[in-house]
Every structure is written in C-alpha cells, then in structure tokens.
Amino acid sequence: MHRRHFIGAAFAGAALISAPMLRAQGRPRVVVVGGGAGGATVARYLAKDSAGALDVVLVEPNRVYRSCFFSNLALADLRSPASLEHRYDRLAADYGITVLHDRAVAVDRARREVSLGAGGLLAYDKLVLAPGIDFVVGSVAGWSEADAEVFPHAYRGGAQVDLLRAQLGAMRQGGTFALVAPPNPYRCPPGPYERVSMVASLLGRINPTAKILLLDPKATFSKQALFEEGWARHYPGVVERIGPDAGGAAVEVRPAAGEIVVAGAVVRVDVCNVIPAQRAGVISEAAGLTEAGWVPVEPLALASKADPAVHVLGDSAAQGDMPKSGFSANSQAKVVANAIRAALTGSRAFPPRYTNTCWSAIAPGDGVKVGASYTAGEGKIAAGEGFISQVGETAELRAATYAESFAWYDAISEDIFG
Amino acid sequence: MSPRLHAFAIARVAASSVRAALVIAGGGPGAGVLALAFMAVVGPTVASAQNLEATTGAEAPGCAGVPLAASPGTESPLVDPAKDLRAAIAAGSGDRDWGEWLAGECLACHGLHAKAEASIPPLATLDPMAFASALEEYRRHLRPDPGMRLLASRLAPDEVAALAAYFASLPGEDAADAVPADNR
Numbered sequence: 088m089h090r091r092h093f094i095g096a097a098f099a100g101a102a103l104i105s106a107p108m109l110r111a112q113g114r115p116r117v118v119v120v121g122g123g124a125g126g127a128t129v130a131r132y133l134a135k136d137s138a139g140a141l142d143v144v145l146v147e148p149n150r151v152y153r154s155c156f157f158s159n160l161a162l163a164d165l166r167s168p169a170s171l172e173h174r175y176d177r178l179a180a181d182y183g184i185t186v187l188h189d190r191a192v193a194v195d196r197a198r199r200e201v202s203l204g205a206g207g208l209l210a211y212d213k214l215v216l217a218p219g220i221d222f223v224v225g226s227v228a229g230w231s232e233a234d235a236e237v238f239p240h241a242y243r244g245g246a247q248v249d250l251l252r253a254q255l256g257a258m259r260q261g262g263t264f265a266l267v268a269p270p271n272p273y274r275c276p277p278g279p280y281e282r283v284s285m286v287a288s289l290l291g292r293i294n295p296t297a298k299i300l301l302l303d304p305k306a307t308f309s310k311q312a313l314f315e316e317g318w319a320r321h322y323p324g325v326v327e328r329i330g331p332d333a334g335g336a337a338v339e340v341r342p343a344a345g346e347i348v349v350a351g352a353v354v355r356v357d358v359c360n361v362i363p364a365q366r367a368g369v370i371s372e373a374a375g376l377t378e379a380g381w382v383p384v385e386p387l388a389l390a391s392k393a394d395p396a397v398h399v400l401g402d403s404a405a406q407g408d409m410p411k412s413g414f415s416a417n418s419q420a421k422v423v424a425n426a427i428r429a430a431l432t433g434s435r436a437f438p439p440r441y442t443n444t445c446w447s448a449i450a451p452g453d454g455v456k457v458g459a460s461y462t463a464g465e466g467k468i469a470a471g472e473g474f475i476s477q478v479g480e481t482a483e484l485r486a487a488t489y490a491e492s493f494a495w496y497d498a499i500s501e502d503i504f505g
Numbered sequence: 506m507s508p509r510l511h512a513f514a515i516a517r518v519a520a521s522s523v524r525a526a527l528v529i530a531g532g533g534p535g536a537g538v539l540a541l542a543f544m545a546v547v548g549p550t551v552a553s554a555q556n557l558e559a560t561t562g563a564e565a566p567g568c569a570g571v572p573l574a575a576s577p578g579t580e581s582p583l584v585d586p587a588k589d590l591r592a593a594i595a596a597g598s599g600d601r602d603w604g605e606w607l608a609g610e611c612l613a614c615h616g617l618h619a620k621a622e623a624s625i626p627p628l629a630t631l632d633p634m635a636f637a638s639a640l641e642e643y644r645r646h647l648r649p650d651p652g653m654r655l656l657a658s659r660l661a662p663d664e665v666a667a668l669a670a671y672f673a674s675l676p677g678e679d680a681a682d683a684v685p686a687d688n689r
C-alpha cells in the first residue's frame with residue numbers, strides 16, 4: 088500500500104511537468120483515432136471512469152458505424168443491415184466525448200499532434216490508434232481497391248456488404264460464387280468460412296443449383312473441422328475448397344472479364360468476393376509505428392514499442408496471440424483505458440485481463456464458438472486456456488450457442504457505443 | 506490457517522503485487538521485471554489456446570456439450586460459495602472499484618440491463634450471492650458452458666467478492682429475487 092502511494096505520487100508529479108498536458112487547458116487530453124470496436128470502447132471507458140478529469144476526443148470519419156460482426160448473417164438475411172448500424176450520439180451526449188467526424192492524416196509524435204483531413208491540429212497527452220485494417224496492395228493478382236465495386240471485399244462493413252448481397256441476389260441460377268480467402272494474419276479468422284456458410288444458406292434458398300468455390304492460400308483454417316462438418320451436413324456438394332497445394336495460394340482475378348485463373352485454368356465466376364491480405368490501418372504507418380505492416384505493442388497495456396505515448400489496439404496491433412476480432416479489440420480497449428487513466432490522473436491501475444470468444448454461424452440455428460483467456464506474457468500477449476465447440480454436438484446445444492451469439496451482439500454493442 | 510484461507514491470502518498478495526508492478530510499469534525500467542515476477546507467482550494458464558484448433562473433433566479441453574447438471578430455472582444453488590466468501594459478500598466488504606474493473610470482462614457478453622434477448626442474463630439483475638454460487642458451479646464443472654467455466658476458474662475468491670460488491674452497488678431491476686437464469 089505505502090509503496091503504491093509513493094510510486095503513484097511520483098508518477099503524478101512527473102506527469103504534471105509534461106508540456107502538452109499544460110497545453111490541453113488543464114485537463115489531460117486523450118485523442119482516439121478510429122471509432123470502431125476498439126476505439127469507441129476506449130473513449131467510452133476513459134470518459135465514463137474519469138468523470139470529467141480527462142478531455143477525450145474521438146476522431147472517426149463516419150457518422151454511422153456498420154459492424155463487420157454479424158455482416159455475414161446479414162448476407163443470409165438473418166440480420167437486417169439496419170440492425171448493424173451504430174451511431175456516436177450517446178458517446179457525445181451521455182459521456183461528454185468530443186466526437187470529430189474527420190480523418191486523422193498524420194501524426195507528429197515529437198510534438199504530440201495529430202493532423203486532421205479538414206486541416207485541424209489536435210494536441211494530445213496520450214494517443215490511441217484503433218484504425219482497423221487496410222489491404223495489402225497487389226496481394227491478389229489482378230485486384231486493386233478500385234475493383235471492389237465489381238469484385239467486392241466486403242471486409243470493412245457497410246456498403247461493400249450491401250453490394251455483395253445485391254450481387255448474390257442477382258446471380259444467374261446455377262451460377263458460381265467464388266471467395267478468395269486471405270493469408271494470415273487477418274481480421275476475424277473464421278470470418279471467410281462463416282461467410283461461405285451464410286452464402287451457402289442464402290443460395291440454398293434462392294439459387295439451389297449454384298456452386299461455391301473457396302480459394303484458400305492457407306493449408307488449414309479456423310474451426311475447420313466444425314465448418315467442414317457443417318457444410319457436409321447443411322450444404323452437401325455445394326462448397327469446393329481449393330487449398331494452396333491445388334493453386335489456392337496463387338489466384339489471379341479478372342474483374343472486367345468475370346473470370347479467375349487457378350493453377351493455369353480460367354474459371355468463369357458470377358460473383359467473386361476477394362478478401363485480400365491485410366495490414367494495420369494506414370494512419371499507423373503514417374505515424375511511423377509499423378513493422379511488417381502491423382504495430383508492435385507492449386503486452387501490459389498495448390503501448391507502441393516505439394512510443395509509450397501511443398497505444399495501438401484492435402486489428403492494427405501486433406500484440407501476440409489474440410485473434411483480430413471485435414471481442415479482442417473491446418477487451419484490449421478496457422485495459423488501455425485503465426492504464427491511460429491511471430497514468431494521466433493517478434487513478435488505480437489494475438492488472439490486465441484479456442479474453443476473446445468468436446461465435447460463428449454455420450446455418451440458421453447452428454452456431455459454434457471458440458474462446459480463450461490471455462495474459463500479458465514476455466514481450467507479447469500470450470494465449471492461456473481455451474475452449475472450442477466440438478463436432479457432433481447436439482442440435483439443441485448448437486441452437487443455444489447460436490442464440491447466445493445474438494445476446495453477445497447486443498451486449499458488446501452497448502459496451503462499445505453506450 | 507485453513508488451506509482455503511491460505512489460498513485466499515496468496516491470491517490477495519499476488520493481486521496487490523501486480524497492482525504495484527503496473528503502477529511502476531508507467532514510470533520505470535524495473536517494470537518488466539516486476540510484472541514477470543508476478544507471472545511467475547500466478548502464472549499464465551497452461552493449456553495453449555493455440556493448439557486448440559488441432560483438437561477439434563477429438564477430445565478437447567472445455568467440454569462443450571456436457572449434459573446440463575442444473576436444469577434451467579433451478580432455484581436453489583447446487584453448491585454454496587466458500588464460507589469466507591459468503592461472509593465477505595454478506596458484509597459487502599468486497600473491493601467495489603476492483604469489481605467494476607473486473608466486470609468489464611463480463612460486459613462483453615452480459616449486458617448491464619435486461620434486453621429482449623435473454624439467453625445471457627444481464628448483470629444488473631444478478632443477486633450477488635446467487636452469482637457467487639453460479640460461479641462456484643462453473644468452477645466445479647456442474648454447469649456446462651465452457652466460456653463461463655474458464656472465466657470462473659480464473660477468479661480468486663477476493664475477485665468474486667469484489668464483483669459481488671460491484672453488482673450489489675448497481676441500481677437493480679428486481680435484483681432481490683433474481684438468480685442467474687442461465688444454466689448453460
């Protein structure tokens with residue numbers, strides 16, 4: 088106890104003489120870039136728990152966040168697109184967060200300033216980057232982001248998902264849907280396979296003779312036994328997976344011609360979903376924090392290994408063993424908020440706790456999940472114990488797991504956006 | 506000192522030492538060493554989640570699909586929390602602020618308030634003693650949900666008391682007679 092008080096006081100003293108703190112009108116300022124699963128949670132917990140002691144500014148270009156989580160269910164009409172929309176009103180009105188609908192375009196880490204697209208400059212005492220993902224240019228031969236209007240990625244929520252749903256609805260009877268899966272690491276490891284499941288469910292209803300071609304650069308994938316069991320049970324003969332040994336790692340796409348090239352053979356496709364290789368949101372690179380595309384962070388509170396004044400969380404962070412998921416981003420965000428608040432206001436710092444659970448829908452009423460706890464290990468966040476659904480589970484248990492995922496969606500949305 | 510009390514005391518010491526380590530983490534170069542010292546005491550849990558995928562289909566830790574021991578709506582708990590924990594809950598002596606921090610982990614799946622979707626019970630309706638009983642049942646694998654078993658196994662008695670103190674402080678919705686409805 089004495090030790091804690093003593094150190095806490097010394098720390099608060101050190102913070103007082105930091106110049107940017109004085110600039111921010113007496114209250115320390117935290118700038119959060121990105122209002123998604125990670126960023127909105129950090130902003131909310133910082134504002135909620137500091138009760139006005141911190142000036143929290145959230146920078147997010149979109150007025151409406153359309154979640155990727157459950158967007159696969161929207162493809163199968165199991166969720167309405169509107170039910171995936173979240174606004175920032177409560178974060179501003181109920182928590183006193185300054186929400187700026189703008190884009191961060193540069194970070195001057197020496198001056199502790201963020202430049203905004205509209206021209207403003209924001210000084211910070213602590214900066215949080217949670218910008219999600221961007222795509223690796225040239226990772227799929229023949230595809231660039233400009234082609235996403237023809238061969239959508241549908242991997243950043245919203246309009247791209249609407250487009251893919253519309254294309255599937257308009258697909259000719261008996262046509263081919265191709266999905267080009269990404270290499271590791273990428274957001275939501277089971278995401279492409281849940282998407283195959285949900286598209287199969289939709290097509291089974293509206294286009295029962297259609298086929299699905301899954302092109303995969305990875306030899307194995309998340310929840311593989313569970314998905315393959317589910318595809319055989321619910322969609323027999325519909326899904327054909329081409330792994331790396333059969334050309335799945337070197338696919339060329341030709342959006343203008345409606346073709347893909349696999350192992351030298353030209354295949355005509357009616358709808359093609361290209362999910363490219365991924366990297367940290369580009370602002371991380373502009374801030375000079377990335378290594379091999381992602382931002383290395385400390386495991387105790389996700390501070391950048393290059394700059395302790397900048398915390399990076401969610402998909403952009405190279406933190407260790409946690410999968411890139413909304414659940415992980417939300418879990419990390421609470422740790423970051425607690426650590427930042429303690430550093431800037433001298434409040435209690437609690438030991439980090441990290442968890443993740445990812446539910447996936449295989450068919451309407453058939454859900455599976457995988458989860459684990461994580462700890463701050465040596466130089467990285469390290470996986471602890473975990474659990475995973477089993478093949479051969481009863482329909483009753485699968486239905487319960489499926490229902491649970493809907494309760495999770497409501498709960499985590501409230502935890503992120505208030 | 507009874508073995509249980511002894512374990513309780515160790516958990517307390519370990520938890521407060523990591524708190525100290527964390528405060529130092531912001532400020533000094535010794536931070537990493539202290540944090541690692543904590544890891545050595547409490548230790549990251551063993552079974553690697555990374556190997557989990559390989560076990561799908563075979564027997565895996567966590568045992569989803571174990572039949573229900575407590576049927577939905579069971580009113581009386583199968584097991585009571587340990588005596589000292591019960592006393593701490595009854596006295597409301599848990600560390601509420603620590604509980605609020607720990608509850609962050611719960612909130613990812615359990616909303617705070619009741620929603621139409623009832624398959625995971627909201628926190629504001631949890632009776633603190635019933636909550637502690639439910640956790641004990643998960644810890645002893647008397648309830649099947651693998652996620653809750655994992656979380657329960659990671660909570661020391663003083664952490665459960667802290668959570669209970671936090672839940673008790675929430676403006677409840679019929680909190681008095683609610684038990685955790687979720688028996689999965």
Ligand SMILES: Cc1cc2nc3c(=O)[nH]c(=O)nc-3n(C[C@H](O)[C@H](O)[C@H](O)COP(=O)(O)OP(=O)(O)OC[C@H]3O[C@@H](n4cnc5c(N)ncnc54)[C@H](O)[C@@H]3O)c2cc1C
Nearest residue numbers: 121123124125155156191218219275401402411412413414
């Ligand atoms: C199909 C699919 C299904 C998924 N299903 C699940 C699931 O079931 N469960 C789960 O837990 N996760 C799921 N995920 C993963 C989840 O969506 C992501 O892991 C999560 O959103 C990551 O959170 P984040 O905060 O890092 O990024 P995001 O939530 O993407 O938020 C990033 C935000 O930053 C903003 N931004 C980017 N750059 C800037 C800038 N320069 N300035 C200002 N703002 C910026 C963006 O506009 C965006 O709003 C799924 C993903 C996909 C694609």
